[in-house]
Amino acid sequence: MQNDDDTLLSIGAFARRARLSPKALRLYDRQGLLPPDRVDPVTGYRSYREGRLDTARLIARQRRLDMPLTAIAEILAAPGPEASDAVARYWRDVEQRVAAQRALAAHLCRELARDEDGRAVQGIARGPAGETARGDGGRDRHDSHEARGPAHVDATHPPYGPFEIRQRAVPEQTVLTELRQAQPEDLPVWIPQATARLEEAARACGGVLAAPFVVYHGEVSEDSDGPVEVCVPVAPGRAADAPAAARTEPAHREAYTTLTRAQAGYPQILSAYDAVYQWLAAHGRRESGPAREVYFGHWAQAAPDEQICDIAVPLART
Numbered sequence: 001m002q003n004d005d006d007t008l009l010s011i012g013a014f015a016r017r018a019r020l021s022p023k024a025l026r027l028y029d030r031q032g033l034l035p036p037d038r039v040d041p042v043t044g045y046r047s048y049r050e051g052r053l054d055t056a057r058l059i060a061r062q063r064r065l066d067m068p069l070t071a072i073a074e075i076l077a078a079p080g081p082e083a084s085d086a087v088a089r090y091w092r093d094v095e096q097r098v099a100a101q102r103a104l105a106a107h108l109c110r111e112l113a114r115d116e117d118g119r120a121v122q123g124i125a126r127g128p129a130g131e132t133a134r135g136d137g138g139r140d141r142h143d144s145h146e147a148r149g150p151a152h153v154d155a156t157h158p159p160y161g162p163f164e165i166r167q168r169a170v171p172e173q174t175v176l177t178e179l180r181q182a183q184p185e186d187l188p189v190w191i192p193q194a195t196a197r198l199e200e201a202a203r204a205c206g207g208v209l210a211a212p213f214v215v216y217h218g219e220v221s222e223d224s225d226g227p228v229e230v231c232v233p234v235a236p237g238r239a240a241d242a243p244a245a246a247r248t249e250p251a252h253r254e255a256y257t258t259l260t261r262a263q264a265g266y267p268q269i270l271s272a273y274d275a276v277y278q279w280l281a282a283h284g285r286r287e288s289g290p291a292r293e294v295y296f297g298h299w300a301q302a303a304p305d306e307q308i309c310d311i312a313v314p315l316a317r318t
Contacts, residue, residue: 212230
């Protein structure tokens with residue numbers, strides 16, 4: 001007797017039952033995803049076992065997620081639980097990418113909707129509805145209300161797009177630092193690595209006292225490379241015990257806005273910088289030092305709408 005799984009179907013019949021095209025099956029054959037079970041040596045016609053329809057349909061469903069064929073190949077080769085985790089990771093990445101693109105689209109809408117004098121057009125330049133939604137953004141052990149200072153909302157001006165601009169006082173801090181020239185694509189890798197190195201070094205002087213921050217001493221773009229400095233606050237007087245460079249960050253007052261993970265991606269993060277500097281101009285304030293990003297959340301675990309960092313600019317005394 002012949003099992004149903006052993007029944008051979010022509011490529012046309014197999015394609016119809018799998019809801020795929022013969023062209024797709026030939027592509028999957030070339031990629032090694034779904035090679036035929038038999039190829040006629042004379043005609044070259046392909047045949048497939050009926051029992052492989054489930055695999056073909058699984059590939060088709062994954063392609064509807066716009067999943068690359070290389071990723072599908074890895075999932076097909078993995079055991080069930082690992083394959084499930086791989087699909088979940090892929091979809092989380094998709095959601096984060098879409099959230100970042102949504103934030104960038106909102107930025108472009110605001111920029112393109114400005115009038116010839118550079119002013120936002122009422123009702124348009126503030127971006128799509130819902131753009132201001134944020135999560136609770138639970139803060140981790142690096143958060144220090146003393147270091148970040150008391151904040152108040154400036155109610156004399158409307159919000160700057162989806163960004164609420166606040167002010168706070170920041171006391172003098174002793175920080176371990178790591179400085180380098182960097183391009184935009186370097187930052188997602190280098191900043192976490194440098195932060196981890198400095199946090200490890202901070203153990204020698206009592207641990208991390210407040211949220212790490214990244215100072216941009218120059219513009220970082222496709223045409224400029226900073227430099228950029230990662231800073232980890234530690235106990236005053238103990239920095240000499242740490243195997244890392246250290247300096248004193250002077251006390252200052254700063255204007256800042258809080259971002260979600262989606263808003264913090266490049267280049268949509270530029271919208272936040274624009275908002276803070278627009279606030280400075282509107283209030284007749286000058287900066288007293290370079291802009292910085294203060295990271296109080298867990299980037300790797302954060303959802304796209306979870307608060308993850310602040311964009312802050314030190315203010316000159318009035």
